[in-house]
Amino acid sequence: MNLTLKIWRQKGANDKGKMVDYQIADVSPDMSFLEMLDVLNSELITKGEEPVAFDHDCREGICGSCSLYINGEAHGPDRLVTTCQLHMRKFKDGETIYIEPFRAKAFPVIKDLVVDRSAFDRVQHAGGFISVNTSGNTQDANSIPIEKANADKAFDAATCIGCGACVASCKNSSAMLFVSAKVSQFALLPQGQVEATDRVLNMVNQMDAEGFGNCTNTGACEVECPKGISLENIARMNREYLAASLKG
Amino acid sequence: MSGILNSSIGRKFAMALSAFFLMVFLLQHFSINILSVFSPDTFNEVSHFMGTFWVIQYLLQPVLIFGVIFHFVMGFILEIRNNKARQISYAKNNGGANSSWMSRNMIWSGLAILAFIILHFIDFWIPEINTKFIAGDMSGLVNPENADSGFRYYEELVHKFENPIRVVAYVIAFVFLALHLLHGFNSAFQSVGANNKYTKGLMTFSKIYAIGIPAGFIFIAIYHFLNH
Numbered sequence: 081m082n083l084t085l086k087i088w089r090q091k092g093a094n095d096k097g098k099m100v101d102y103q104i105a106d107v108s109p110d111m112s113f114l115e116m117l118d119v120l121n122s123e124l125i126t127k128g129e130e131p132v133a134f135d136h137d138c139r140e141g142i143c144g145s146c147s148l149y150i151n152g153e154a155h156g157p158d159r160l161v162t163t164c165q166l167h168m169r170k171f172k173d174g175e176t177i178y179i180e181p182f183r184a185k186a187f188p189v190i191k192d193l194v195v196d197r198s199a200f201d202r203v204q205h206a207g208g209f210i211s212v213n214t215s216g217n218t219q220d221a222n223s224i225p226i227e228k229a230n231a232d233k234a235f236d237a238a239t240c241i242g243c244g245a246c247v248a249s250c251k252n253s254s255a256m257l258f259v260s261a262k263v264s265q266f267a268l269l270p271q272g273q274v275e276a277t278d279r280v281l282n283m284v285n286q287m288d289a290e291g292f293g294n295c296t297n298t299g300a301c302e303v304e305c306p307k308g309i310s311l312e313n314i315a316r317m318n319r320e321y322l323a324a325s326l327k328g
Numbered sequence: 329m330s331g332i333l334n335s336s337i338g339r340k341f342a343m344a345l346s347a348f349f350l351m352v353f354l355l356q357h358f359s360i361n362i363l364s365v366f367s368p369d370t371f372n373e374v375s376h377f378m379g380t381f382w383v384i385q386y387l388l389q390p391v392l393i394f395g396v397i398f399h400f401v402m403g404f405i406l407e408i409r410n411n412k413a414r415q416i417s418y419a420k421n422n423g424g425a426n427s428s429w430m431s432r433n434m435i436w437s438g439l440a441i442l443a444f445i446i447l448h449f450i451d452f453w454i455p456e457i458n459t460k461f462i463a464g465d466m467s468g469l470v471n472p473e474n475a476d477s478g479f480r481y482y483e484e485l486v487h488k489f490e491n492p493i494r495v496v497a498y499v500i501a502f503v504f505l506a507l508h509l510l511h512g513f514n515s516a517f518q519s520v521g522a523n524n525k526y527t528k529g530l531m532t533f534s535k536i537y538a539i540g541i542p543a544g545f546i547f548i549a550i551y552h553f554l555n556h
Contacts, residue, residue, distance in 0.1 A: 086419065099419050152422030178420035185413050251423065251432055252410035256336070284337055293413030294336045294406050296434065297515035303426035315523030321337045322521065 081107040081168060084176040085120065087132055090189050097189065099178075109169035113156060114139060114146060116168055117179075133192035141165040141306065144241030147248070148193055149180040154245035154304045162243060162306045182248035186255070186290045199290040200242050200258060206286035207279035208262040210271050221271065230268045237264035239307045246301035246309070252293030257301035259287045260317035261309045267320050277327050280320040339406060344519035346399040347512055351537070353392055358541050361548050364485055372479035376468040379456065379481075400442050407435045430511040437508035444501030451488055489552035498549045502542035509538035 082105045090097030104120050111119070114136050121131035137145040146163035150156035156166040171177060179193065187195040212218055226234075240261035247255050263280050266272025272279070295314060302311045332338035360378065363371040378384055423432050430437065459465050471477035489495055513534035517523070522530075 088419070149418060152418065152420040153425050157422075157425070178418075180418055180420070183414050183416055183418055185415050249426055251414075251427070253413035254336070254410075284335060288336050291413060292336075293410040294339060296340075296406070296410070296431065297511070297518045298427040298431035300423070300426040311518065312523045315518055315521045318337055318341065318519060319521030321335070322332075322341060325332045325335075325338065 081109060081171070081173045083107055083116075083171065083174070085179060086176060087179045088181055088189075088193060089132070090181075090192055093188060093190055099180075107168050109167070111168045112139070112164055113148070113150065113166040113168065114164045133190075133194050135194050136164060139164040142241060144243035144306075147182045147195060147197070147244055149178075149182055149248055151178050154182065154248040155243075155306055159303070160306055160308055162241075162245075165306075182244050184244075184247045184253035184292065186253065186292050187244060187247060195244075197242070197244050199292070200244065200255070202290065203255065203259055203283055203286045204242075204262060207275070207282040208266075210266060210275060212271075224270055226269060233312075234265050234268035237261040237268070237309065237313055240265075240305075240309050241307060243306060245304045245306060247292060249300040249304035250293065250295070251298060251300065252296055254295040254301070255287050255290070255292040256295040256314050256317065257305060257309055257311070259283050260313035263317045263320055264313040267316060276320065277324040280317060280324045284317070284321050339402060340519040343399065343402050343406070344516035346395050346402070347516040349391075349395045350399060351509070351513065351516075353395075354541055355537075358544050361485075362544060364482060365548060365551050368482040371485075372468075372481050375481035376479055379460065379468060380466060396445065400438060403435065403438050428511060430507045431515070434508060434511060437504045440501060440504035441508055444497070444504070447497060447501075451494070452484075455484075486552050486556050489549055490556055492553065495549050495553045499546050502546045502549075505545075506539055506542040509542070510535065513538050 082103070085102040085104060086099050087102060088097060089100045102120060102124075104116065104123070107116050107119070114134070117132060117134060124131045135145045135147050137143040139146075141162045141164060144162065146155070148155065148163045150163065150166070155161060155163045156170065158166050158170050181187075181189050181193045181195045182197075184195075186199040187197055190196050238261070240258060242258060244258070246257035247253050250257075263283060266279060267276060297311070297314075299311060302309065333342060360371070360374050363374060465472045468479050468481065469475065469477050470480045470483060489498075514527075514531050517527070517530060517534075
């Protein structure tokens with residue numbers, strides 16, 4: 081496959097940045113998208129040019145590091161995959177592919193396609209945990225009976241890898257799908273009940289403080305989420321937040 | 329509870345509540361207007377009741393006006409805040425791949441509806457307020473000097489829809505209303521936290537409401553235009 085790549089190049093956080101065109105030839109349809117970028121970078125280095133900076137880690141679709149906005153969609157045109165699991169066979173020979181960083185005020189660009197997603201860490205630190213006494217008397221979580229339906233929903237919510245595709249896809253740059261998944265995974269389990277009120281209030285307050293936009297229920301996040309996190313979680317977070325606001 | 333309207337979830341909850349109120353009002357407005365097709369006399373009677381009963385005039389009408397203003401002011405505020413949340417746009421964005429046109433363009437359908445509301449106020453509401461509270465004529469009669477002249481409401485309605493330009497404007501506005509409701513109806517339920525086993529049925533009902541009610545209003549406008 082021969083492709084034209086239009087890639088966002090930005091030297092640093094304060095650089096203005098621009099789209100730059102690259103030609104790449106003999107791309108195997110069986111390559112992953114990141115492997116294709118590896119080949120491009122190898123060619124750029126050989127020519128003495130600056131390689132394209134992009135985030136990646138596990139390349140198994142579970143770390144949430146890769147964060148590219150490809151042809152107008154987070155993680156590209158495939159569904160339920162991260163960029164590392166996107167293969168070049170999803171594109172046509174001769175196609176022009178736009179590659180941009182995830183765009184949001186709360187996700188500032190560090191370099192090229194790498195964005196700072198530490199806003200998610202701060203939201204998580206605000207309440208995405210349970211406080212457990214680890215003195216040795218902690219009850220084995222597996223010995224606590226939990227209704228199967230709730231256990232399944234909590235597990236589904238917990239599969240969120242915090243990649244930020246929801247924010248990138250949302251026309252409002254809202255982080256509600258991410259935050260709602262983190263709220264839900266505890267809200268559905270008995271271990272999460274003790275701190276439930278503070279958790280949802282603190283996490284939502286932090287989400288707002290980070291500058292994410294307001295959810296308008298377009299559903300783009302759910303479609304683009306590589307882990308299929310459901311909008312049902314946002315509805316649950318809304319309920320949790322409203323109930324907590326009345327209590328608090 | 330304090331500061332709930334300053335939170336993203338609180339604001340969407342408030343948007344949803346005002347939307348529910350406006351959707352109930354819309355249904356009530358349609359129910360009365362459709363009477364003009366089947367029974368002008370009943371339409372006149374109900375219109376006179378709505379226009380003179382103090383609970384509706386002095387309690388519900390101000391609440392309605394507040395609801396309308398709140399809904400579009402909050403809509404503007406949310407739109408401005410949301411635009412600020414992404415300061416650099418994508419060079420290529422394929423929004424159609426993951427969301428409906430209606431959901432991405434609520435501000436535009438909303439602005440079209442707002443323009444219609446202004447026209448509608450100029451057409452009906454301001455003359456009505458003028459007749460009742462400036463001229464002081466609470467009789468609702470075509471000729472207040474003549475008790476046998478009959479109610480004026482049906483005649484006024486029919487007279488407005490004699491103008492084809494107005495009919496076209498109303499039809500366009502109601503198409504935008506349908507587009508707004510196609511996303512807004514269901515979205516309001518999601519905002520108040522209702523996403524459960526009933527959601528699928530609710531989505532079907534929301535489509536019926538979102539298309540049916542505006543189509544009904546369009547029918548009324550065209551019916552009176554063609555019959556008079």
